[in-house]
Amino acid sequence: MTARIRPLIGVTLDAEPPGGYSKYPWYTLRANYAEAIAASGGLPVALPHDPGLAPNYLDRIDALVVTGGAFDVDPALYGDAERHATVTLKETRTASELALVRGALARDMPVLGICGGEQLLIVALGGSLVQHIPDSVPDAMEHEQRNPRDQPSHAVEIVPGTLLHRIVRAPTMQVNSAHHQAVRDAGRWATVNATAPDGVIEGIEDSRYGFCLGVQWHPEFLIDSGDKRILDALVAAAGG
Numbered sequence: 001m002t003a004r005i006r007p008l009i010g011v012t013l014d015a016e017p018p019g020g021y022s023k024y025p026w027y028t029l030r031a032n033y034a035e036a037i038a039a040s041g042g043l044p045v046a047l048p049h050d051p052g053l054a055p056n057y058l059d060r061i062d063a064l065v066v067t068g069g070a071f072d073v074d075p076a077l078y079g080d081a082e083r084h085a086t087v088t089l090k091e092t093r094t095a096s097e098l099a100l101v102r103g104a105l106a107r108d109m110p111v112l113g114i115c116g117g118e119q120l121l122i123v124a125l126g127g128s129l130v131q132h133i134p135d136s137v138p139d140a141m142e143h144e145q146r147n148p149r150d151q152p153s154h155a156v157e158i159v160p161g162t163l164l165h166r167i168v169r170a171p172t173m174q175v176n177s178a179h180h181q182a183v184r185d186a187g188r189w190a191t192v193n194a195t196a197p198d199g200v201i202e203g204i205e206d207s208r209y210g211f212c213l214g215v216q217w218h219p220e221f222l223i224d225s226g227d228k229r230i231l232d233a234l235v236a237a238a239g240g
Helices: 030-041 051-058 091-106 116-125 164-168 224-239
Strands: 006-010 014-016 026-028 043-047 062-068 111-114 128-130 154-158 170-174 180-187 191-195 201-205 212-214
Touching: 006 030, 006 051, 006 091, 014 091, 030 043, 030 224, 051 091, 062 091, 062 154, 062 224, 091 111, 091 116, 111 116, 111 224, 116 128, 116 180, 116 201, 116 212, 128 154, 154 164, 154 201, 164 191, 164 201, 164 212, 164 224, 212 224
Parallel strands: 006 043, 006 062, 062 111, 111 212
Antiparallel strands: 014 026, 128 180, 154 170, 154 191, 191 201, 201 212
């Protein structure tokens, strides 16, 4: 019997400067990204940072996952002249991810943006970001949770009729929360599909594409039953 061919899911890496693991610059990726994708039937592969190689990677993968990380998208990329004091950049990573996302969308390849990856995705789609939630959202919740990331932080309300709603098949989800920024304006084409109780945008999608989805939480932790359904749907859209 021939084994089922798993779709190849490209997963973006984070990068760190010399120190800690190595005295040279190094890549990093939390293991549960790969584990959760594999459990949903995908074959995860890591994507190093080289914007010039984005077309070559996209020629080989079947879907793209843009991961999170402890950094921010340059506000200049969405038209903000000022940069909040809390903003930290990883410019090479952002350039590489933008090249991958734009190339993937041009091919109508399935794209899932997770946490900071959702923020990168909305910028690629023409939207903008809140640079620091505590300074911009009155009475905001604590979106950088103090309890462990594998535990829920708050609920999100899912917008009926959206791709996300069709995937998770529920009006709400319990999610973790590890972000100080969020979507400010979804732009001309994207649609908001989930919000936190304080009104902060927690998910976006773009119906011009077959599967273009961003979530502010981390479904790879599999906290809510909807998390597994999101990853299952990505792999299915990739041909799994």
